[in-house]
Amino acid sequence: MDFDLSTEQHGRAERVRTLVRDRLRGTPPRDPDSPLTRDEWGVLAEAGLTGACLPASVGGGGLGALDTALLLEAAGSACSHGGPPFAAAAHLLACGVPMRDFGRGEAVGDLLRGMASGALLAGNAATEDEAGSDVNAMAATAERDGQDYVLDGTKAFVSNAAEADVFVAYAVTDPSAGFLGTSAFAVPRGTPGITVGPPLRKAGLHACGAARVTFAGCRVPAALRLGAEGQGGAVFQFSMGWERACLPAIYLGAMEDQLDQVVAHVRGRRQFGRRISEFQAVSHRVADMRRRLEGARLLLYRACWLLDEGRPEAAAAAALSKVSVTEAAVANGLDAVQLHGASGYLVETGAEERLRDALAGTLASGTSEIQREIIARGEGL
Structure with a gap:
């Protein structure tokens, strides 16, 4: 069992991370009424996120679930806002995947070409x-x-x-x-x-x-x-299998970036004459953030691998990973705000935005309660 990623996988992820960080990170907080701009969408398309798992015949990357998730994770870590990578994941997984596997004819092919290139959203x-x-x-x-x-x-x-x-x-x-x-x-x-x-x-x-x-x-x-x-019910369930396995990867990336910021903060912040990282109440909370992140990452990678292998247990594994990743994102978001103290409540730190973005994860693509039902059925209950 090999837990390491290949040089090619590292290279693809780093390209996405660099492009998104250079072009999308650090933009000011936006109004809730402001959708993704076409320029921002163009960056995601240039990074290959709009067609990652679409066939090469329509201009896509031809990637499997795990490799697609790795790119979404990279985008989630590099972008300071969760909206852009979430938009790309919804476009690709909830729409591109069912069109890829169930669409027929030239008309659907033309739509897929536009989606892969980013010309169509x-x-x-x-x-x-x-x-x-x-x-x-x-x-x-x-x-x-x-x-x-x-x-x-x-x-x-x-x-x-x-x-x-x-x-x-x-x-x-x-x-x-x-x-x-x-x-x-x-x-x-x-x-x-x-x-x-x-x-x-x-x-x-x-x-x-x-x-x-x-x-x-x-x-x-x-x-x-x-x-x-x-066949619509089957089409929907198939697309949800991909979305539940891959989309939460953006939260893995966000949690990694979040943890980096928390560690830097607790190392630099001093209270009562000491760095707050020296207080066990702080260091153990950071340790729990890392524990949640790494456990969730392993579950997500395994779910994507099972999906790529066509294994029947992939659906239950995707449900298990989704509920684990998204609930970890909420828990880590709360910890990050708390560890930043009063500054974590300020918009300028970004800690509260990561938390707000995380809340949607337990609701979209099937609530955590639905995922637990799928897991329970997998146990024969």
């Missing part, structure tokens, strides 16, 4: 206000009409909605079929009948603009359906 339109974690309760419908489907319904919390050029949307095509009654579609933004609402004001991840998206009599060619009719 994608948003995942799955969640609904009332359905929430119960994806089988979605109310959006898609009725077949000749060579088209007519989509009607409103989606909530659509990441990248404000700037998205294409949406991956899920809708009910057969209300009587349950899990087999949902279908998935790639819907270009210019399709008549799409309305994007105002940006939702979130606690964190500000550069990743989210909004509600309404489809009203929206005609989508059958050629843009992903998978067979009724």
Whole structure:
């Protein structure tokens, strides 16, 4: 069992880290209403994040889950804001992956080329206000009409909605079929009948603009359906497997950067005539931050490896790693604020922003409670 990364893996990650640090780090805190700019998106595309695991035939990197996660981790450590790498991960994993594996034909191929290059930005339109974690309760419908489907319904919390050029949307095509009654579609933004609402004001991840998206009599060619009719549930679960395994890697990177800043602070800060790092209450808290980070990293790498190997236990492993990484990010965020003292509550230190960004991790891509249900089912419960 080899725990070391290859020279090639180190090199790819360092290239992303350098580019993102030089171009995106240190930008001032942004307003919750400010989505990712196209210039910022261009940096992520130049770093290869917009097409990392998309096929080389469409201009992607052709990488597997582990190598994709390593790039997201590098971006998470180099960017002082969590929004940009989160936006790239949502675009790539929740949208690019299902289009890659279930899309057919020239129209989907053209969309994938644009997504891989960064010319097109994608948003995942799955969640609904009332359905929430119960994806089988979605109310959006898609009725077949000749060579088209007519989509009607409103989606909530659509990441990248404000700037998205294409949406991956899920809708009910057969209300009587349950899990087999949902279908998935790639819907270009210019399709008549799409309305994007105002940006939702979130606690964190500000550069990743989210909004509600309404489809009203929206005609989508059958050629843009992903998978067979009724396969939408399977498409969604497949994409969630990738998202749950890879996306939390941005929090691994953020925790590494956060820990570096905490160590520098406690070494330099003096109270009662001593560096505060000399107090056991401080040093042990730092030790716990490192323990959480390293344990979470091993679980995430293993989940991605299992996904790359096509192993059946990959879904449970992804759930285990996701809940571990994201809850570690929240716990480490709280510790970082506490160890900075009053300055940790100030925007200028960045400690409070890392914490706010971390809060979304336990909610997105399936809440921690959903992940525990998956883990429990894996134990036969």
